Amino acid sequence: MGQKDLAAKQFEHSPEVFADIINALVFEGEQVVLPKDLQPAPTESLYPAANGILRNQYNDVSKYEMRNGRIVIQYTLENQARPDYKILLRKAGYEGAIYRRQYEEKDTFPAITLVLYWGNAPWHSGSDLYRFFRRKKIHRMARKYIDNICLHMYSMRTLPLEIRQRFQSDMRVVVDYLAEGKEYEPTEQEIVDVDGTLRMLHALTGETDFIKNIKGLQERQRRGGRVTMCEVVDKFVQRGREQGIKEGIREGMKEGLEKGMWEEKIRGASAFVKESVLQKQSKEYIKGMLQTCFQLKEEEADMLYREGYEREHGTKIPAFT
Numbered sequence: 001m002g003q004k005d006l007a008a009k010q011f012e013h014s015p016e017v018f019a020d021i022i023n024a025l026v027f028e029g030e031q032v033v034l035p036k037d038l039q040p041a042p043t044e045s046l047y048p049a050a051n052g053i054l055r056n057q058y059n060d061v062s063k064y065e066m067r068n069g070r071i072v073i074q075y076t077l078e079n080q081a082r083p084d085y086k087i088l089l090r091k092a093g094y095e096g097a098i099y100r101r102q103y104e105e106k107d108t109f110p111a112i113t114l115v116l117y118w119g120n121a122p123w124h125s126g127s128d129l130y131r132f133f134r135r136k137k138i139h140r141m142a143r144k145y146i147d148n149i150c151l152h153m154y155s156m157r158t159l160p161l162e163i164r165q166r167f168q169s170d171m172r173v174v175v176d177y178l179a180e181g182k183e184y185e186p187t188e189q190e191i192v193d194v195d196g197t198l199r200m201l202h203a204l205t206g207e208t209d210f211i212k213n214i215k216g217l218q219e220r221q222r223r224g225g226r227v228t229m230c231e232v233v234d235k236f237v238q239r240g241r242e243q244g245i246k247e248g249i250r251e252g253m254k255e256g257l258e259k260g261m262w263e264e265k266i267r268g269a270s271a272f273v274k275e276s277v278l279q280k281q282s283k284e285y286i287k288g289m290l291q292t293c294f295q296l297k298e299e300e301a302d303m304l305y306r307e308g309y310e311r312e313h314g315t316k317i318p319a320f321t
Contacts, residue, residue, distance in 0.1 A: 004118060005060070007203035008079040011170075011196040012061045020169035022075050025114060025154055029166035033075075038063045041074050059094055059113075074098055076113045080153075085125035087115060088132050092149050115153040118204055127151050157204075170197040173229055177201060182288035186229035194218050194227050207285050266304075269294040273308030283309075 012018055015035035022033045041062040062076040076094065080087070091113050098111045117123055126132040128150045130143070138146075157178045164175045170193050177184050191197050194217050202210040210232070217227045269290055276286045283305060290301035 004081055004203040005079055007196075007199045008116070008118070009060055011174075011193070011200040012077055012079075014169075014193055014196060015063075016192065017169045017171055017196075018061065018063055018075075018077070020167055020171055021077065021114070021116075023168075024163065024166035024171075025152075026075075026112065033065055037066050039066055040064075041076075070107055071109045073109055074111045076111065078113060078115045080115055080117045080119065082119045083117075083121060083123040083125055085132075087125065088129055088149055088151050091115075091151065092129075095149075113152065115151060117153055117155045118157065120157065123153065123155065125151070127153070173197055174200055174204070177229070178204060182284055182291070184233075186233045188228050188230060191227045191229065191232075194221060198232065205285070206280060206282055208279050208281070265294055269296060269304055270308060273304050274312065277308050277312045 012021065015038045019033045019035045019038060023029065023031055027033070041064045043059040043062050059076045060079050062074060064074050065072045078087070078091075078094075084090075095111045095113060102108045126134070129146060129148050133146070156175055159175050159179055161179075164172065164179060167175060170191055173189060173191060174197065176187075195214055198210045198214055198217075202208065213232075217231065220231075221227050272289065272294070273286055276289070286305050286308075287298070287301045290296045290304060291298060294301075296304070
Protein backbone atom coordinates (compact mmCIF):
# COMPACT_ATOMS: atom_id res chain seq x y z
CA MET A 1 0.00 0.00 0.00
CA GLY A 2 3.01 2.35 0.21
CA GLN A 3 2.06 5.66 1.82
CA LYS A 4 -1.45 4.39 2.50
CA ASP A 5 -0.01 1.51 4.50
CA LEU A 6 2.26 3.77 6.53
CA ALA A 7 -0.55 6.25 7.21
CA ALA A 8 -2.89 3.43 8.25
CA LYS A 9 -0.30 1.92 10.60
CA GLN A 10 0.35 5.30 12.21
CA PHE A 11 -3.37 5.95 12.61
CA GLU A 12 -4.27 2.50 13.95
CA HIS A 13 -1.29 2.36 16.31
CA SER A 14 -3.20 4.69 18.66
CA PRO A 15 -4.70 2.58 21.48
CA GLU A 16 -7.90 4.67 21.27
CA VAL A 17 -8.37 4.04 17.55
CA PHE A 18 -7.33 0.39 17.80
CA ALA A 19 -9.76 -0.31 20.66
CA ASP A 20 -12.50 1.55 18.80
CA ILE A 21 -12.01 -0.60 15.68
CA ILE A 22 -12.21 -3.81 17.71
CA ASN A 23 -15.27 -2.66 19.66
CA ALA A 24 -17.09 -1.46 16.54
CA LEU A 25 -16.40 -4.48 14.34
CA VAL A 26 -15.95 -7.42 16.72
CA PHE A 27 -18.23 -6.40 19.59
CA GLU A 28 -20.79 -4.50 17.45
CA GLY A 29 -20.37 -1.23 19.32
CA GLU A 30 -20.21 -2.56 22.87
CA GLN A 31 -17.27 -1.02 24.76
CA VAL A 32 -15.49 -4.24 25.71
CA VAL A 33 -11.85 -3.45 24.91
CA LEU A 34 -10.38 -0.45 26.75
CA PRO A 35 -7.33 1.46 25.42
CA LYS A 36 -5.59 1.18 28.79
CA ASP A 37 -5.71 -2.64 28.55
CA LEU A 38 -3.84 -2.79 25.22
CA GLN A 39 -0.15 -3.50 24.81
CA PRO A 40 1.89 -3.81 21.58
CA ALA A 41 2.32 -7.39 20.32
CA PRO A 42 5.01 -8.72 17.97
CA THR A 43 4.31 -8.09 14.28
CA GLU A 44 7.11 -10.25 12.86
CA SER A 45 7.16 -14.03 12.47
CA LEU A 46 9.31 -16.48 10.51
CA TYR A 47 8.46 -19.21 8.01
CA PRO A 48 10.59 -21.58 5.88
CA ALA A 49 10.59 -20.71 2.16
CA ALA A 50 10.60 -23.31 -0.63
CA ASN A 51 14.42 -23.34 -0.72
CA GLY A 52 14.63 -23.98 3.02
CA ILE A 53 15.74 -20.45 3.90
CA LEU A 54 13.85 -18.75 6.72
CA ARG A 55 11.94 -15.64 5.75
CA ASN A 56 10.10 -13.10 7.83
CA GLN A 57 6.52 -11.93 7.51
CA TYR A 58 4.96 -8.87 9.10
CA ASN A 59 1.52 -8.00 10.39
CA ASP A 60 0.43 -4.37 10.15
CA VAL A 61 -0.71 -3.66 13.72
CA SER A 62 -1.10 -6.18 16.53
CA LYS A 63 -1.96 -5.70 20.21
CA TYR A 64 -2.55 -7.80 23.30
CA GLU A 65 -5.61 -7.21 25.47
CA MET A 66 -4.36 -7.56 29.06
CA ARG A 67 -6.29 -8.44 32.22
CA ASN A 68 -4.58 -8.77 35.60
CA GLY A 69 -1.18 -8.97 33.94
CA ARG A 70 -2.13 -11.81 31.59
CA ILE A 71 -2.93 -11.85 27.87
CA VAL A 72 -6.63 -12.38 27.14
CA ILE A 73 -6.67 -12.09 23.34
CA GLN A 74 -4.25 -10.97 20.62
CA TYR A 75 -5.91 -8.74 17.99
CA THR A 76 -4.29 -8.09 14.62
CA LEU A 77 -5.27 -5.61 11.89
CA GLU A 78 -4.22 -6.13 8.27
CA ASN A 79 -4.69 -3.25 5.81
CA GLN A 80 -5.32 -4.05 2.15
CA ALA A 81 -5.37 -1.62 -0.78
CA ARG A 82 -6.44 -4.23 -3.34
CA PRO A 83 -8.11 -7.66 -3.26
CA ASP A 84 -5.84 -10.59 -2.46
CA TYR A 85 -7.50 -13.97 -2.96
CA LYS A 86 -4.66 -15.77 -1.14
CA ILE A 87 -4.85 -13.66 2.01
CA LEU A 88 -6.47 -16.61 3.81
CA LEU A 89 -3.16 -18.45 3.49
CA ARG A 90 -1.30 -15.44 4.90
CA LYS A 91 -3.73 -15.32 7.81
CA ALA A 92 -3.13 -19.02 8.49
CA GLY A 93 0.61 -18.31 8.59
CA TYR A 94 0.24 -15.32 10.92
CA GLU A 95 -2.02 -17.05 13.39
CA GLY A 96 -0.11 -20.31 13.14
CA ALA A 97 3.03 -18.48 14.30
CA ILE A 98 1.12 -16.96 17.24
CA TYR A 99 -0.16 -20.35 18.38
CA ARG A 100 3.20 -22.05 17.81
CA ARG A 101 4.87 -19.58 20.19
CA GLN A 102 2.35 -20.51 22.87
CA TYR A 103 3.22 -24.22 22.65
CA GLU A 104 6.18 -23.83 24.99
CA GLU A 105 4.63 -21.12 27.16
CA LYS A 106 2.45 -21.40 30.25
CA ASP A 107 -0.42 -19.18 29.09
CA THR A 108 -2.48 -19.69 25.98
CA PHE A 109 -4.85 -17.21 24.33
CA PRO A 110 -6.85 -16.87 21.08
CA ALA A 111 -5.85 -14.73 18.10
CA ILE A 112 -8.29 -12.62 16.10
CA THR A 113 -7.35 -11.09 12.75
CA LEU A 114 -9.37 -8.43 10.91
CA VAL A 115 -8.68 -7.33 7.33
CA LEU A 116 -9.47 -3.66 6.69
CA TYR A 117 -9.92 -3.20 2.94
CA TRP A 118 -9.40 0.39 1.77
CA GLY A 119 -9.57 -0.18 -2.00
CA ASN A 120 -12.25 0.70 -4.54
CA ALA A 121 -12.36 -2.50 -6.60
CA PRO A 122 -14.91 -5.13 -5.51
CA TRP A 123 -13.46 -7.96 -3.42
CA HIS A 124 -14.78 -11.33 -4.55
CA SER A 125 -12.28 -13.63 -2.82
CA GLY A 126 -13.56 -16.58 -0.80
CA SER A 127 -14.51 -15.89 2.79
CA ASP A 128 -13.14 -19.19 4.16
CA LEU A 129 -10.93 -22.13 3.19
CA TYR A 130 -13.89 -24.28 2.14
CA ARG A 131 -14.83 -21.72 -0.50
CA PHE A 132 -11.17 -21.11 -1.33
CA PHE A 133 -10.79 -24.79 -2.29
CA ARG A 134 -14.26 -25.15 -3.80
CA ARG A 135 -12.90 -25.75 -7.32
CA LYS A 136 -10.49 -28.43 -6.18
CA LYS A 137 -11.54 -32.05 -6.61
CA ILE A 138 -11.50 -33.04 -2.96
CA HIS A 139 -13.24 -36.19 -1.81
CA ARG A 140 -16.31 -35.40 0.27
CA MET A 141 -15.06 -37.58 3.13
CA ALA A 142 -11.71 -35.79 3.20
CA ARG A 143 -13.28 -32.34 3.12
CA LYS A 144 -14.67 -32.63 6.67
CA TYR A 145 -11.12 -33.08 7.96
CA ILE A 146 -9.95 -29.77 6.52
CA ASP A 147 -9.71 -27.17 9.30
CA ASN A 148 -11.65 -24.18 8.12
CA ILE A 149 -10.21 -20.67 8.39
CA CYS A 150 -12.53 -17.69 8.00
CA LEU A 151 -11.67 -14.29 6.56
CA HIS A 152 -13.08 -11.36 8.54
CA MET A 153 -12.84 -8.59 5.95
CA TYR A 154 -14.45 -5.13 6.10
CA SER A 155 -14.70 -2.80 3.11
CA MET A 156 -13.95 0.44 4.93
CA ARG A 157 -15.00 2.75 2.09
CA THR A 158 -18.53 1.37 1.95
CA LEU A 159 -19.45 0.60 5.54
CA PRO A 160 -23.20 1.06 6.10
CA LEU A 161 -24.28 3.84 8.43
CA GLU A 162 -25.34 1.40 11.16
CA ILE A 163 -21.75 0.16 11.44
CA ARG A 164 -20.14 3.61 11.08
CA GLN A 165 -22.25 4.85 13.97
CA ARG A 166 -20.52 2.37 16.27
CA PHE A 167 -17.17 4.18 15.97
CA GLN A 168 -16.43 6.75 18.66
CA SER A 169 -12.82 7.65 17.83
CA ASP A 170 -11.29 9.58 14.91
CA MET A 171 -12.04 6.53 12.75
CA ARG A 172 -15.66 7.75 12.55
CA VAL A 173 -14.45 10.86 10.71
CA VAL A 174 -12.48 8.75 8.22
CA VAL A 175 -15.19 6.19 7.39
CA ASP A 176 -17.91 8.85 7.13
CA TYR A 177 -15.85 10.95 4.72
CA LEU A 178 -15.06 7.93 2.53
CA ALA A 179 -18.60 6.59 2.50
CA GLU A 180 -20.42 9.87 1.87
CA GLY A 181 -18.10 11.40 -0.73
CA LYS A 182 -19.30 14.76 -2.04
CA GLU A 183 -22.43 14.42 0.10
CA TYR A 184 -20.28 14.50 3.24
CA GLU A 185 -21.55 16.85 5.91
CA PRO A 186 -18.88 17.66 8.53
CA THR A 187 -19.92 17.24 12.15
CA GLU A 188 -18.81 18.79 15.43
CA GLN A 189 -17.01 15.60 16.52
CA GLU A 190 -13.63 16.65 17.89
CA ILE A 191 -10.57 15.21 16.13
CA VAL A 192 -8.16 13.92 18.79
CA ASP A 193 -5.21 12.90 16.58
CA VAL A 194 -5.09 15.71 14.02
CA ASP A 195 -1.88 14.56 12.33
CA GLY A 196 -2.83 10.88 12.09
CA THR A 197 -6.41 11.51 10.95
CA LEU A 198 -5.59 14.07 8.26
CA ARG A 199 -2.65 12.07 6.93
CA MET A 200 -4.91 9.03 6.74
CA LEU A 201 -7.52 11.00 4.77
CA HIS A 202 -4.82 12.41 2.47
CA ALA A 203 -3.39 8.93 1.82
CA LEU A 204 -6.80 7.46 1.02
CA THR A 205 -8.19 10.32 -1.10
CA GLY A 206 -5.13 12.03 -2.58
CA GLU A 207 -6.58 15.39 -1.52
CA THR A 208 -3.52 17.46 -0.58
CA ASP A 209 -5.58 20.08 1.28
CA PHE A 210 -5.84 17.68 4.20
CA ILE A 211 -2.13 18.04 5.01
CA LYS A 212 -1.61 21.71 4.14
CA ASN A 213 -2.82 23.07 7.46
CA ILE A 214 -1.88 20.32 9.92
CA LYS A 215 0.54 22.50 11.88
CA GLY A 216 -1.96 25.33 12.19
CA LEU A 217 -4.67 22.99 13.44
CA GLN A 218 -2.28 21.32 15.88
CA GLU A 219 -1.27 24.74 17.23
CA ARG A 220 -4.92 25.59 17.74
CA GLN A 221 -5.36 22.33 19.62
CA ARG A 222 -2.32 23.02 21.81
CA ARG A 223 -3.87 26.34 22.81
CA GLY A 224 -6.96 24.56 24.04
CA GLY A 225 -9.12 24.94 20.94
CA ARG A 226 -11.24 22.18 19.43
CA VAL A 227 -10.52 20.85 15.94
CA THR A 228 -13.40 19.32 14.00
CA MET A 229 -13.98 18.46 10.34
CA CYS A 230 -15.98 21.68 10.10
CA GLU A 231 -12.74 23.65 10.57
CA VAL A 232 -10.78 21.33 8.27
CA VAL A 233 -13.27 21.46 5.41
CA ASP A 234 -13.94 25.18 5.85
CA LYS A 235 -10.25 25.97 5.52
CA PHE A 236 -9.58 24.16 2.28
CA VAL A 237 -12.93 25.15 0.78
CA GLN A 238 -12.16 28.79 1.59
CA ARG A 239 -8.62 28.47 0.24
CA GLY A 240 -9.91 26.94 -2.98
CA ARG A 241 -12.50 29.68 -3.33
CA GLU A 242 -9.97 32.48 -2.72
CA GLN A 243 -7.37 30.96 -5.04
CA GLY A 244 -9.90 30.37 -7.78
CA ILE A 245 -11.36 33.86 -7.58
CA LYS A 246 -7.89 35.43 -7.40
CA GLU A 247 -6.71 33.57 -10.50
CA GLY A 248 -9.97 34.26 -12.28
CA ILE A 249 -9.76 38.00 -11.61
CA ARG A 250 -6.12 38.05 -12.76
CA GLU A 251 -7.01 36.30 -16.00
CA GLY A 252 -9.95 38.61 -16.49
CA MET A 253 -7.75 41.69 -16.08
CA LYS A 254 -5.27 40.35 -18.62
CA GLU A 255 -7.95 39.78 -21.20
CA GLY A 256 -9.77 43.01 -20.43
CA LEU A 257 -13.01 41.21 -19.83
CA GLU A 258 -15.68 42.97 -17.82
CA LYS A 259 -18.78 40.96 -18.42
CA GLY A 260 -20.22 40.80 -14.93
CA MET A 261 -20.15 38.41 -12.02
CA TRP A 262 -20.98 35.31 -14.07
CA GLU A 263 -17.91 35.60 -16.26
CA GLU A 264 -15.75 36.29 -13.20
CA LYS A 265 -17.14 33.27 -11.40
CA ILE A 266 -16.52 31.01 -14.41
CA ARG A 267 -12.96 32.27 -14.73
CA GLY A 268 -12.39 31.69 -11.05
CA ALA A 269 -13.88 28.22 -11.28
CA SER A 270 -11.76 27.41 -14.34
CA ALA A 271 -8.60 28.55 -12.57
CA PHE A 272 -9.55 26.42 -9.57
CA VAL A 273 -9.99 23.39 -11.86
CA LYS A 274 -6.60 24.02 -13.48
CA GLU A 275 -4.85 24.23 -10.12
CA SER A 276 -6.65 21.17 -8.77
CA VAL A 277 -5.89 19.07 -11.86
CA LEU A 278 -2.20 20.01 -11.59
CA GLN A 279 -2.31 18.85 -7.95
CA LYS A 280 -3.89 15.56 -9.12
CA GLN A 281 -7.01 16.05 -7.03
CA SER A 282 -9.80 13.53 -7.67
CA LYS A 283 -12.70 14.21 -10.03
CA GLU A 284 -15.21 13.88 -7.18
CA TYR A 285 -13.31 16.42 -5.07
CA ILE A 286 -13.06 19.00 -7.91
CA LYS A 287 -16.71 18.72 -8.93
CA GLY A 288 -17.83 18.84 -5.32
CA MET A 289 -15.85 22.04 -4.73
CA LEU A 290 -17.24 23.63 -7.90
CA GLN A 291 -20.77 22.95 -6.74
CA THR A 292 -20.13 24.01 -3.13
CA CYS A 293 -17.83 27.01 -3.54
CA PHE A 294 -18.93 28.42 -6.88
CA GLN A 295 -22.59 27.39 -6.70
CA LEU A 296 -22.45 25.67 -10.11
CA LYS A 297 -24.97 23.10 -11.24
CA GLU A 298 -23.76 19.52 -11.56
CA GLU A 299 -23.70 19.66 -15.37
CA GLU A 300 -21.79 22.97 -15.29
CA ALA A 301 -19.26 21.55 -12.85
CA ASP A 302 -18.86 18.45 -15.00
CA MET A 303 -18.30 20.56 -18.13
CA LEU A 304 -15.64 22.75 -16.46
CA TYR A 305 -13.89 19.69 -15.03
CA ARG A 306 -13.77 18.01 -18.44
CA GLU A 307 -12.50 21.14 -20.16
CA GLY A 308 -9.81 21.68 -17.54
CA TYR A 309 -8.70 18.05 -17.53
CA GLU A 310 -8.53 17.80 -21.31
CA ARG A 311 -6.68 21.13 -21.58
CA GLU A 312 -4.01 20.08 -19.05
CA HIS A 313 -3.60 16.51 -20.29
CA GLY A 314 -4.13 17.06 -24.00
CA THR A 315 -6.51 14.13 -24.23
CA LYS A 316 -10.24 13.63 -24.32
CA ILE A 317 -12.12 12.10 -21.42
CA PRO A 318 -14.30 9.19 -22.63
CA ALA A 319 -17.99 9.96 -22.58
CA PHE A 320 -20.04 8.99 -19.49
CA THR A 321 -16.97 8.90 -17.16
